[in-house]
Amino acid sequence: xxxxxxRIGFVSxxxxxxxxxxxxxxxxxxxxxxxxxxxxxxxxxSDRPSERSHLVPEAHFKHPSVEALTSELFLATKRSALTSxxxxxxxxxxxxxxxxxxxxxxxxxxxxxxxxSLPVNIPLGLALTEFIAAENFPTIAHHHDFSWERKRFAxxxxxxxxxxxxxxxxxSIRHVVINSFAARQLALRTGASSMLIPNxxxxxxxxxxxxxxxxxxxxxxGLSEDDHVLLQPTRVVPRKRIELAIELTxxxxxxxxxxxxxxxxxxxxxxxxxxxAYAKLIGVRVIFASKEFSHQRRLxxxxxxxxxLADVYSQAELVTYPSxxxxxxxxxxxxxxxxxPIVISTYEIFxxxxxxxxxxxxxxxxxxxxYTVGQALAVLQxxxxxxxxxxxxYNLGRRFYSFRSLERNLVNLLGETMGM
Numbered sequence: 141x142x143x144x145x146x147r148i149g150f151v152s153x154x155x156x157x158x159x160x161x162x163x164x165x166x167x168x169x170x171x172x173x174x175x176x177x178x179x180x181x182x183x184x185x186s187d188r189p190s191e192r193s194h195l196v197p198e199a200h201f202k203h204p205s206v207e208a209l210t211s212e213l214f215l216a217t218k219r220s221a222l223t224s225x226x227x228x229x230x231x232x233x234x235x236x237x238x239x240x241x242x243x244x245x246x247x248x249x250x251x252x253x254x255x256x257s258l259p260v261n262i263p264l265g266l267a268l269t270e271f272i273a274a275e276n277f278p279t280i281a282h283h284h285d286f287s288w289e290r291k292r293f294a295x296x297x298x299x300x301x302x303x304x305x306x307x308x309x310x311x312s313i314r315h316v317v318i319n320s321f322a323a324r325q326l327a328l329r330t331g332a333s334s335m336l337i338p339n340x341x342x343x344x345x346x347x348x349x350x351x352x353x354x355x356x357x358x359x360x361x362g363l364s365e366d367d368h369v370l371l372q373p374t375r376v377v378p379r380k381r382i383e384l385a386i387e388l389t390x391x392x393x394x395x396x397x398x399x400x401x402x403x404x405x406x407x408x409x410x411x412x413x414x415x416x417a418y419a420k421l422i423g424v425r426v427i428f429a430s431k432e433f434s435h436q437r438r439l440x441x442x443x444x445x446x447x448x449l450a451d452v453y454s455q456a457e458l459v460t461y462p463s464x465x466x467x468x469x470x471x472x473x474x475x476x477x478x479x480x481p482i483v484i485s486t487y488e489i490f491x492x493x494x495x496x497x498x499x500x501x502x503x504x505x506x507x508x509x510x511y512t513v514g515q516a517l518a519v520l521q522x523x524x525x526x527x528x529x530x531x532x533x534y535n536l537g538r539r540f541y542s543f544r545s546l547e548r549n550l551v552n553l554l555g556e557t558m559g560m
Contacts, residue, residue: 145176146554147246151238151268152253153201153261154185158402158435158449159375160470161254161284164339166435168251168282171547177554180245182238184261194241198230201260205230210260214296227301230263231270238271249278249557256307257283259293265305272310278557279313282337283322284467288329292407307332314557318468319489335553338493339468340546341477343538347450353437354451361399361427368396368520371456371480373449373471374463376404376412376428381485383418384508385460388483390424391513394520398460401452403430453478457520462504463487469494476537479530481519483512497540500529 150169155162169179181193184200197203201210205226212223241247250272255264272279287293287306307315307330315334317323323334363369370389374380382400389398398419404412412428419426429452431440437448453459459475461484466472468489475482476499483502486495495503502515519526 144248144558145178146248146558147178147180148172149180149182149241149245149247149250150253151182151241151250152255153183153199153264155181155183155253156185156187158430158433160339160467163435163470164284165253165282167340167342167543167546168550171543171550175547175551180241180247182241192245194237194244196234196237198233199237199261199264203261206261206263209262213262213298213301214293216297219297223297227263227266231266234264234267235271238267242271242275242277249280249554251280251282253282254284256281256305256313257287258285258290259287259298259302259306262298262301262305266301269305269308269310272308272312276312279310280316280553280557281307281313282316283307283326283334284318286322286325288325289465289467314553316553319493321489321492322467335549335556337546337549337553338541339470339473340541340543341473341537343477343534343542344544347454347478350451350454353445353447354454356445357447357451357455360445360447361397361429361432363397363427364395366395368392368394368458369456370396370398370458370460371452372398372400372460373402373453373474374400374461375402375407376400376415376430377407378411379463379465381462381464382411382415384462384485385483386415386419386422386424386426388460388462388508388513388516389426390422391508392517392520394517397425397427399427399429399452399456401429401433401449449474450478453480456480457526458483458516461485462508466490473537473541476530476533479527479534481526481529483516497536499533499536501533 155165172179181188184197186193186195209226256268287302309330309332315332316337317334318338323336326332326334372382372385389396432447433449433452434446438446440446459480459482461471461482463485466487466489486503486505504512
Protein backbone atom coordinates (compact mmCIF):
# COMPACT_ATOMS: atom_id res chain seq x y z
CA UNK A 141 0.00 0.00 0.00
CA UNK A 142 1.28 3.48 -0.84
CA UNK A 143 2.19 5.53 2.21
CA UNK A 144 0.22 8.61 1.21
CA UNK A 145 -3.54 8.89 0.84
CA UNK A 146 -4.18 10.55 -2.50
CA ARG A 147 -6.93 12.70 -3.97
CA ILE A 148 -7.57 11.13 -7.37
CA GLY A 149 -9.52 12.72 -10.21
CA PHE A 150 -11.15 10.44 -12.77
CA VAL A 151 -11.78 12.01 -16.18
CA SER A 152 -13.92 10.69 -19.03
CA UNK A 153 -16.74 11.68 -21.37
CA UNK A 154 -19.25 9.99 -19.04
CA UNK A 155 -19.44 7.93 -15.88
CA UNK A 156 -22.94 6.54 -16.11
CA UNK A 157 -24.83 3.39 -17.04
CA UNK A 158 -23.63 -0.04 -18.08
CA UNK A 159 -20.90 0.65 -20.65
CA UNK A 160 -17.62 -1.12 -20.01
CA UNK A 161 -15.61 2.00 -19.20
CA UNK A 162 -18.07 3.18 -16.55
CA UNK A 163 -18.32 -0.27 -14.97
CA UNK A 164 -14.56 -0.81 -14.88
CA UNK A 165 -13.99 2.66 -13.47
CA UNK A 166 -16.34 1.84 -10.61
CA UNK A 167 -14.19 -1.19 -9.74
CA UNK A 168 -11.02 0.91 -9.67
CA UNK A 169 -12.77 3.47 -7.47
CA UNK A 170 -13.94 0.80 -5.03
CA UNK A 171 -10.41 -0.57 -4.67
CA UNK A 172 -8.84 2.88 -4.34
CA UNK A 173 -11.39 3.90 -1.70
CA UNK A 174 -10.63 0.74 0.25
CA UNK A 175 -6.95 1.76 0.23
CA UNK A 176 -7.85 5.09 1.83
CA UNK A 177 -7.70 7.30 -1.26
CA UNK A 178 -10.43 9.78 -2.24
CA UNK A 179 -11.90 9.82 -5.75
CA UNK A 180 -13.53 12.62 -7.75
CA UNK A 181 -15.08 12.79 -11.22
CA UNK A 182 -14.94 15.03 -14.29
CA UNK A 183 -17.30 14.18 -17.15
CA UNK A 184 -20.15 15.32 -19.35
CA UNK A 185 -22.50 12.94 -17.54
CA SER A 186 -22.06 11.23 -14.20
CA ASP A 187 -24.12 9.16 -11.77
CA ARG A 188 -21.39 9.48 -9.12
CA PRO A 189 -21.97 11.63 -6.01
CA SER A 190 -22.64 15.22 -7.09
CA GLU A 191 -20.49 16.66 -4.32
CA ARG A 192 -17.51 14.81 -5.83
CA SER A 193 -18.28 15.57 -9.47
CA HIS A 194 -17.43 18.38 -11.85
CA LEU A 195 -19.82 18.17 -14.81
CA VAL A 196 -19.14 19.95 -18.09
CA PRO A 197 -21.73 19.27 -20.84
CA GLU A 198 -19.12 19.71 -23.60
CA ALA A 199 -17.09 16.83 -22.16
CA HIS A 200 -19.77 14.38 -23.32
CA PHE A 201 -19.28 12.76 -26.73
CA LYS A 202 -22.99 13.27 -27.41
CA HIS A 203 -22.95 17.04 -26.87
CA PRO A 204 -24.29 18.53 -30.14
CA SER A 205 -21.16 20.59 -30.78
CA VAL A 206 -18.89 17.60 -30.16
CA GLU A 207 -20.96 15.26 -32.31
CA ALA A 208 -20.90 17.77 -35.17
CA LEU A 209 -17.12 18.10 -34.89
CA THR A 210 -16.59 14.34 -34.79
CA SER A 211 -18.69 13.88 -37.94
CA GLU A 212 -16.81 16.66 -39.71
CA LEU A 213 -13.38 15.41 -38.70
CA PHE A 214 -13.92 11.78 -39.70
CA LEU A 215 -16.10 12.18 -42.79
CA ALA A 216 -14.66 15.23 -44.54
CA THR A 217 -11.68 15.21 -46.93
CA LYS A 218 -10.62 18.74 -46.02
CA ARG A 219 -10.76 20.55 -42.69
CA SER A 220 -12.24 24.00 -42.79
CA ALA A 221 -10.85 26.92 -40.81
CA LEU A 222 -14.17 27.09 -38.94
CA THR A 223 -13.81 23.46 -37.83
CA SER A 224 -10.27 24.06 -36.56
CA UNK A 225 -11.43 27.17 -34.71
CA UNK A 226 -14.28 25.24 -33.11
CA UNK A 227 -11.89 22.52 -31.94
CA UNK A 228 -9.62 25.13 -30.39
CA UNK A 229 -12.50 26.98 -28.75
CA UNK A 230 -13.89 23.83 -27.13
CA UNK A 231 -10.40 22.72 -26.15
CA UNK A 232 -9.78 26.03 -24.35
CA UNK A 233 -13.17 25.79 -22.62
CA UNK A 234 -12.47 22.26 -21.38
CA UNK A 235 -8.90 23.13 -20.38
CA UNK A 236 -10.22 25.88 -18.10
CA UNK A 237 -12.67 23.45 -16.50
CA UNK A 238 -9.91 20.87 -15.96
CA UNK A 239 -7.92 23.51 -14.11
CA UNK A 240 -10.99 24.26 -12.00
CA UNK A 241 -11.54 20.55 -11.31
CA UNK A 242 -7.98 20.01 -10.12
CA UNK A 243 -8.07 23.15 -7.98
CA UNK A 244 -11.58 22.59 -6.61
CA UNK A 245 -10.73 19.16 -5.19
CA UNK A 246 -6.98 19.67 -4.54
CA UNK A 247 -6.12 16.67 -6.71
CA UNK A 248 -2.81 14.81 -6.60
CA UNK A 249 -3.24 12.64 -9.70
CA UNK A 250 -5.57 12.16 -12.67
CA UNK A 251 -6.88 8.87 -14.03
CA UNK A 252 -8.11 9.38 -17.59
CA UNK A 253 -10.57 6.70 -18.69
CA UNK A 254 -10.40 6.24 -22.48
CA UNK A 255 -10.51 9.99 -23.18
CA UNK A 256 -6.88 9.85 -24.37
CA SER A 257 -7.32 6.77 -26.52
CA LEU A 258 -10.69 6.75 -28.32
CA PRO A 259 -11.27 10.07 -30.18
CA VAL A 260 -15.00 10.47 -29.62
CA ASN A 261 -14.32 13.90 -28.07
CA ILE A 262 -11.21 15.37 -29.67
CA PRO A 263 -11.34 18.74 -27.85
CA LEU A 264 -11.34 16.90 -24.51
CA GLY A 265 -8.31 14.83 -25.46
CA LEU A 266 -6.45 17.93 -26.62
CA ALA A 267 -7.40 19.83 -23.46
CA LEU A 268 -6.15 16.99 -21.27
CA THR A 269 -2.89 16.71 -23.19
CA GLU A 270 -2.28 20.45 -22.98
CA PHE A 271 -3.06 20.58 -19.26
CA ILE A 272 -0.95 17.53 -18.38
CA ALA A 273 2.00 18.82 -20.43
CA ALA A 274 1.82 22.36 -19.03
CA GLU A 275 1.56 21.26 -15.41
CA ASN A 276 3.67 18.08 -15.72
CA PHE A 277 0.71 16.62 -13.83
CA PRO A 278 0.90 12.99 -12.62
CA THR A 279 -1.55 11.06 -14.78
CA ILE A 280 -2.63 7.49 -15.38
CA ALA A 281 -4.05 7.01 -18.87
CA HIS A 282 -6.32 3.94 -18.73
CA HIS A 283 -6.86 2.82 -22.33
CA HIS A 284 -9.79 0.54 -23.16
CA ASP A 285 -9.93 1.13 -26.95
CA PHE A 286 -7.62 2.86 -29.42
CA SER A 287 -8.53 4.78 -32.57
CA TRP A 288 -6.60 2.34 -34.75
CA GLU A 289 -8.92 -0.45 -33.58
CA ARG A 290 -12.01 1.24 -35.09
CA LYS A 291 -12.63 1.51 -38.84
CA ARG A 292 -14.58 4.75 -38.53
CA PHE A 293 -11.49 6.59 -37.25
CA ALA A 294 -9.21 5.33 -40.02
CA UNK A 295 -9.93 8.18 -42.44
CA UNK A 296 -10.68 11.86 -42.10
CA UNK A 297 -8.88 15.11 -41.36
CA UNK A 298 -7.96 14.61 -37.70
CA UNK A 299 -4.57 12.97 -38.12
CA UNK A 300 -2.64 15.74 -36.37
CA UNK A 301 -5.03 15.64 -33.42
CA UNK A 302 -4.75 11.86 -33.14
CA UNK A 303 -0.94 12.00 -33.16
CA UNK A 304 -0.98 14.70 -30.50
CA UNK A 305 -3.48 13.35 -28.00
CA UNK A 306 -4.72 9.84 -28.75
CA UNK A 307 -2.64 8.91 -26.90
CA UNK A 308 -0.04 11.53 -25.98
CA UNK A 309 3.51 10.59 -25.09
CA UNK A 310 4.40 12.73 -22.06
CA UNK A 311 6.81 12.08 -19.17
CA SER A 312 4.19 12.45 -16.43
CA ILE A 313 1.75 9.94 -17.99
CA ARG A 314 1.75 6.26 -17.06
CA HIS A 315 -0.13 4.22 -19.65
CA VAL A 316 -2.35 1.26 -18.73
CA VAL A 317 -3.78 -1.18 -21.29
CA ILE A 318 -6.15 -4.10 -20.86
CA ASN A 319 -4.57 -6.65 -23.20
CA SER A 320 -1.18 -7.69 -24.51
CA PHE A 321 -1.94 -6.79 -28.15
CA ALA A 322 -2.72 -3.19 -27.13
CA ALA A 323 0.58 -3.00 -25.22
CA ARG A 324 2.51 -4.08 -28.32
CA GLN A 325 0.64 -1.69 -30.61
CA LEU A 326 1.05 1.26 -28.23
CA ALA A 327 4.80 0.68 -28.06
CA LEU A 328 5.07 0.20 -31.82
CA ARG A 329 3.05 3.31 -32.72
CA THR A 330 4.16 5.76 -30.01
CA GLY A 331 7.22 4.31 -28.29
CA ALA A 332 5.35 4.35 -24.96
CA SER A 333 5.64 1.49 -22.50
CA SER A 334 2.57 0.44 -20.53
CA MET A 335 1.31 -1.67 -17.65
CA LEU A 336 -1.13 -4.44 -18.50
CA ILE A 337 -4.05 -4.50 -16.07
CA PRO A 338 -6.89 -6.73 -17.29
CA ASN A 339 -10.50 -6.12 -16.39
CA UNK A 340 -11.69 -7.80 -13.21
CA UNK A 341 -14.72 -8.88 -11.19
CA UNK A 342 -15.15 -9.28 -7.43
CA UNK A 343 -14.79 -13.05 -7.42
CA UNK A 344 -14.10 -13.03 -3.68
CA UNK A 345 -17.73 -11.86 -3.21
CA UNK A 346 -20.13 -14.03 -5.26
CA UNK A 347 -23.31 -12.41 -6.61
CA UNK A 348 -26.40 -12.54 -4.36
CA UNK A 349 -29.07 -15.17 -5.12
CA UNK A 350 -32.24 -14.16 -6.99
CA UNK A 351 -34.98 -12.55 -4.92
CA UNK A 352 -38.55 -11.35 -5.41
CA UNK A 353 -37.44 -8.44 -7.64
CA UNK A 354 -35.43 -10.77 -9.86
CA UNK A 355 -38.47 -13.04 -10.11
CA UNK A 356 -40.50 -10.19 -11.61
CA UNK A 357 -38.07 -9.66 -14.49
CA UNK A 358 -39.39 -12.30 -16.89
CA UNK A 359 -42.95 -11.00 -16.71
CA UNK A 360 -41.73 -7.41 -17.11
CA UNK A 361 -40.03 -8.42 -20.36
CA GLY A 362 -42.93 -10.53 -21.63
CA LEU A 363 -41.25 -13.89 -21.06
CA SER A 364 -42.91 -16.94 -19.54
CA GLU A 365 -41.42 -19.34 -17.02
CA ASP A 366 -41.11 -21.96 -19.79
CA ASP A 367 -39.06 -19.77 -22.13
CA HIS A 368 -35.34 -20.31 -22.43
CA VAL A 369 -33.61 -16.97 -21.76
CA LEU A 370 -30.55 -16.09 -23.84
CA LEU A 371 -28.61 -12.92 -23.03
CA GLN A 372 -26.54 -10.67 -25.27
CA PRO A 373 -24.91 -8.38 -22.67
CA THR A 374 -23.25 -5.86 -25.00
CA ARG A 375 -23.85 -2.56 -26.71
CA VAL A 376 -25.69 -2.69 -30.03
CA VAL A 377 -22.81 -2.03 -32.42
CA PRO A 378 -21.82 -3.95 -35.57
CA ARG A 379 -18.60 -5.46 -34.23
CA LYS A 380 -20.66 -7.35 -31.63
CA ARG A 381 -22.21 -9.40 -34.51
CA ILE A 382 -25.55 -9.70 -32.71
CA GLU A 383 -27.09 -11.13 -35.88
CA LEU A 384 -25.21 -14.35 -35.06
CA ALA A 385 -26.84 -14.45 -31.61
CA ILE A 386 -30.21 -14.03 -33.35
CA GLU A 387 -29.34 -16.85 -35.76
CA LEU A 388 -28.31 -19.13 -32.89
CA THR A 389 -31.58 -18.39 -31.07
CA UNK A 390 -33.53 -19.40 -34.17
CA UNK A 391 -31.54 -22.60 -34.76
CA UNK A 392 -32.01 -23.82 -31.20
CA UNK A 393 -35.59 -24.52 -32.32
CA UNK A 394 -36.96 -24.01 -28.82
CA UNK A 395 -39.11 -21.46 -27.04
CA UNK A 396 -36.41 -18.84 -26.56
CA UNK A 397 -36.15 -15.14 -26.00
CA UNK A 398 -32.95 -13.21 -26.66
CA UNK A 399 -32.44 -10.22 -24.36
CA UNK A 400 -30.11 -7.44 -25.52
CA UNK A 401 -29.31 -5.56 -22.33
CA UNK A 402 -27.38 -2.50 -23.55
CA UNK A 403 -28.03 0.45 -25.86
CA UNK A 404 -26.11 1.46 -28.99
CA UNK A 405 -23.99 4.14 -27.32
CA UNK A 406 -21.91 6.36 -29.60
CA UNK A 407 -22.44 4.57 -32.92
CA UNK A 408 -26.04 5.38 -33.86
CA UNK A 409 -29.23 3.35 -34.24
CA UNK A 410 -28.96 2.00 -37.82
CA UNK A 411 -27.56 -1.34 -36.69
CA UNK A 412 -30.35 -1.83 -34.16
CA UNK A 413 -32.95 -1.19 -36.85
CA UNK A 414 -31.23 -3.78 -39.07
CA UNK A 415 -31.31 -6.32 -36.23
CA UNK A 416 -34.98 -5.69 -35.53
CA ALA A 417 -35.81 -6.27 -39.19
CA TYR A 418 -33.65 -9.41 -39.35
CA ALA A 419 -35.19 -10.89 -36.19
CA LYS A 420 -38.68 -10.27 -37.56
CA LEU A 421 -37.73 -11.82 -40.90
CA ILE A 422 -36.58 -15.13 -39.36
CA GLY A 423 -39.11 -15.18 -36.54
CA VAL A 424 -36.93 -14.66 -33.45
CA ARG A 425 -38.10 -12.88 -30.32
CA VAL A 426 -35.44 -10.29 -29.51
CA ILE A 427 -36.01 -7.92 -26.60
CA PHE A 428 -34.00 -4.70 -26.79
CA ALA A 429 -34.15 -3.88 -23.11
CA SER A 430 -31.50 -1.25 -22.37
CA LYS A 431 -34.07 0.94 -20.62
CA GLU A 432 -34.98 -1.95 -18.31
CA PHE A 433 -31.44 -2.44 -16.97
CA SER A 434 -28.77 -0.46 -15.18
CA HIS A 435 -25.64 -1.42 -13.24
CA GLN A 436 -27.76 -1.14 -10.07
CA ARG A 437 -31.46 -1.49 -9.33
CA ARG A 438 -33.53 1.69 -9.21
CA LEU A 439 -36.92 3.13 -10.07
CA UNK A 440 -37.27 5.24 -13.21
CA UNK A 441 -39.02 8.61 -13.44
CA UNK A 442 -42.40 6.88 -13.72
CA UNK A 443 -41.78 4.63 -10.73
CA UNK A 444 -41.16 1.49 -12.82
CA UNK A 445 -38.58 -1.05 -11.70
CA UNK A 446 -35.23 -0.86 -13.48
CA UNK A 447 -33.39 -4.14 -12.97
CA UNK A 448 -29.69 -4.65 -12.44
CA LEU A 449 -27.37 -6.53 -14.78
CA ALA A 450 -27.07 -9.11 -11.99
CA ASP A 451 -30.82 -9.73 -12.29
CA VAL A 452 -30.69 -10.54 -15.99
CA TYR A 453 -27.57 -12.70 -15.64
CA SER A 454 -29.27 -14.71 -12.90
CA GLN A 455 -32.15 -15.52 -15.27
CA ALA A 456 -30.07 -16.23 -18.37
CA GLU A 457 -29.53 -19.87 -19.25
CA LEU A 458 -26.99 -19.06 -21.95
CA VAL A 459 -24.95 -15.96 -22.78
CA THR A 460 -24.11 -15.07 -26.38
CA TYR A 461 -20.93 -13.15 -27.19
CA PRO A 462 -20.17 -13.34 -30.94
CA SER A 463 -17.93 -10.23 -31.21
CA UNK A 464 -15.26 -9.89 -33.88
CA UNK A 465 -13.12 -7.54 -31.78
CA UNK A 466 -12.95 -6.81 -28.05
CA UNK A 467 -10.43 -4.82 -26.05
CA UNK A 468 -10.68 -7.44 -23.35
CA UNK A 469 -14.19 -8.77 -22.81
CA UNK A 470 -16.15 -7.41 -19.86
CA UNK A 471 -19.17 -9.48 -20.86
CA UNK A 472 -17.05 -12.63 -20.69
CA UNK A 473 -15.91 -11.83 -17.14
CA UNK A 474 -19.45 -10.94 -16.08
CA UNK A 475 -20.68 -14.25 -17.47
CA UNK A 476 -18.21 -16.39 -15.57
CA UNK A 477 -18.74 -14.29 -12.42
CA UNK A 478 -22.47 -15.01 -12.59
CA UNK A 479 -21.76 -18.69 -13.31
CA UNK A 480 -23.37 -18.86 -16.73
CA PRO A 481 -22.30 -20.86 -19.81
CA ILE A 482 -21.28 -18.83 -22.84
CA VAL A 483 -21.27 -19.13 -26.63
CA ILE A 484 -18.35 -16.98 -27.72
CA SER A 485 -16.54 -16.02 -30.87
CA THR A 486 -12.89 -16.70 -30.22
CA TYR A 487 -11.73 -13.15 -31.01
CA GLU A 488 -8.01 -12.39 -31.00
CA ILE A 489 -7.60 -11.17 -27.41
CA PHE A 490 -9.63 -14.11 -26.13
CA UNK A 491 -7.29 -16.50 -27.97
CA UNK A 492 -4.08 -14.85 -26.78
CA UNK A 493 -4.83 -13.61 -23.26
CA UNK A 494 -7.80 -15.57 -21.89
CA UNK A 495 -8.32 -18.98 -23.51
CA UNK A 496 -4.83 -20.34 -22.59
CA UNK A 497 -5.83 -20.14 -18.92
CA UNK A 498 -8.21 -23.06 -19.46
CA UNK A 499 -11.73 -21.60 -19.58
CA UNK A 500 -14.47 -23.89 -20.88
CA UNK A 501 -16.66 -22.19 -23.48
CA UNK A 502 -18.73 -22.97 -26.55
CA UNK A 503 -16.38 -21.32 -29.02
CA UNK A 504 -16.59 -20.64 -32.73
CA UNK A 505 -14.65 -18.57 -35.25
CA UNK A 506 -16.49 -17.05 -38.20
CA UNK A 507 -19.98 -18.56 -38.22
CA UNK A 508 -22.47 -20.61 -36.20
CA UNK A 509 -21.97 -24.26 -37.16
CA UNK A 510 -24.19 -27.26 -36.47
CA TYR A 511 -21.64 -28.28 -33.83
CA THR A 512 -22.01 -24.91 -32.08
CA VAL A 513 -25.78 -25.25 -32.08
CA GLY A 514 -25.53 -28.80 -30.75
CA GLN A 515 -23.28 -27.77 -27.86
CA ALA A 516 -25.55 -24.86 -26.97
CA LEU A 517 -28.61 -27.08 -27.02
CA ALA A 518 -26.86 -29.68 -24.84
CA VAL A 519 -26.11 -27.03 -22.20
CA LEU A 520 -29.72 -25.80 -22.23
CA GLN A 521 -31.01 -29.34 -21.80
CA UNK A 522 -28.50 -30.49 -19.17
CA UNK A 523 -28.34 -28.22 -16.08
CA UNK A 524 -25.60 -30.43 -14.61
CA UNK A 525 -23.30 -29.84 -17.58
CA UNK A 526 -24.04 -26.12 -17.41
CA UNK A 527 -23.27 -25.94 -13.68
CA UNK A 528 -20.03 -27.91 -14.03
CA UNK A 529 -18.78 -25.63 -16.81
CA UNK A 530 -19.75 -22.51 -14.86
CA UNK A 531 -18.08 -23.61 -11.63
CA UNK A 532 -14.83 -24.46 -13.41
CA UNK A 533 -14.77 -21.03 -15.05
CA TYR A 534 -15.61 -19.21 -11.80
CA ASN A 535 -12.63 -20.76 -10.04
CA LEU A 536 -10.32 -19.69 -12.87
CA GLY A 537 -11.78 -16.20 -12.79
CA ARG A 538 -11.09 -15.95 -9.06
CA ARG A 539 -7.50 -16.98 -9.70
CA PHE A 540 -6.69 -14.62 -12.59
CA TYR A 541 -9.20 -11.72 -12.62
CA SER A 542 -10.10 -10.89 -9.04
CA PHE A 543 -10.24 -7.62 -7.11
CA ARG A 544 -7.25 -8.86 -5.15
CA SER A 545 -5.11 -8.90 -8.30
CA LEU A 546 -6.37 -5.44 -9.25
CA GLU A 547 -5.45 -4.08 -5.82
CA ARG A 548 -1.87 -5.30 -6.19
CA ASN A 549 -1.61 -3.71 -9.62
CA LEU A 550 -3.06 -0.36 -8.50
CA VAL A 551 -0.72 -0.12 -5.52
CA ASN A 552 2.26 -0.64 -7.84
CA LEU A 553 0.86 1.74 -10.46
CA LEU A 554 0.26 4.59 -8.02
CA GLY A 555 3.69 4.09 -6.48
CA GLU A 556 5.30 4.36 -9.92
CA THR A 557 3.17 7.34 -10.96
CA MET A 558 3.77 9.33 -7.80
CA GLY A 559 7.39 8.24 -7.29
CA MET A 560 6.60 6.57 -3.99
